[in-house]
Amino acid sequence: MNEQALSLRLEQVGNFVPDHARLADIGSDHAYLPVALMLQKKIQYAVAGEVVQGPYESACKQVKKNKLTDKITVRLANGLKAIEESDQIDTVTICGMGGTLIRQILEEGQNHLTGRERLILQPNVGEATLRDWLIQHDYTIIAEEILEENQKIYEIIVAEKLAQVVKLTAKELMFGPYLMREINPIFLKKWHRELNQRLKVKEQLAQSKNAHSEKIAELNQQIAWIKEVVES
Structure with missing residues (x-):
């Protein structure tokens, strides 16, 4: 995988990012996603957040290699603390972690969100606990996708705060409201x-x-x- 050829799961995550978005990619994994989307001219600005020094340095190299330092800011920070008010972020991606960890990142970083962002989350496990957090905090799940790559199954959950909150049953929290209606192999x-x-x-x-x-x-x-x- 590189900035020119994203993995299937990151490519699908990128499909949910709105055109001209201002993106914060938390736990950015070499900044592959923001770099790829910027090269595609899909987004106008991005923050790549990393909490560990090694991945942070790798992300910096990736951004610099693609001559995007003026459009992608790489920050060494814990979770959503990578986002600053001046970034005017409207889309947040958190991918490749367990649902419990993504939930913790959202819980601890709430004050770095305005509530107007689209959240695009890709948990590896623990999807139900993540859906539960979203609903408890007045987010509505607007789309979901399930896919398989390298013999691993991933789910993508897209959520926004809408005027009318859509609550979920315990069964929907477990399976995913969209996934259980559009059952695939x-x-x-x-x-x-x-x-x-x-x-x-x-x-x-x-x-x-x-x-x-x-x-x-x-x-x-x-x-x-x-x-x-x-x-x-």
């Missing part, structure tokens, strides 16, 4: 695998003397939902 592959994992956990809990009834009930509910969705 990758979605089915993921949830067949998740079903098998939960059935194994249930079997282990059944043999445990310390199994909590609440945990078993939650597991049974999830298994029932998965069977309902993948077999419908």
Whole structure:
């Protein structure tokens, strides 16, 4: 992967970035996404945020190599602290992390958001907890995508604050409101695998003397939902 040929998941993330956006890419991974979008003339300005020195230096080199230092600012900062008010950011991407970590980044960096930004999030796991945070903070999920690359399945969640907040059921939080309505082979592959994992956990809990009834009930509910969705 490089700035000329993004990975499939980053290319799909880029498709959700509005034209002429002012982008903050948090955890920017060599700044591949902002550099590629700038070379495509899709965005007008970007911040690439990195919390670790090594990736920060790699991002700086990538931006400099492509002669984009006047259009992409690389900052060494923790999460959304990379965003400054003067950047006038209207789109935020956070990709390639667990949903719990993305949720933590959003929670800790709320004061660096105006609420007018589009959030484009690509969790590797823990999607439900991330959706839950978004809904709790009055974001509406406006689009989702599920894809497979290098034998790994990724989900993309796009959210904005709209005039009318759309709440989600527990089932929608788990599967994704758009993904469960537009079921495709990758979605089915993921949830067949998740079903098998939960059935194994249930079997282990059944043999445990310390199994909590609440945990078993939650597991049974999830298994029932998965069977309902993948077999419908």
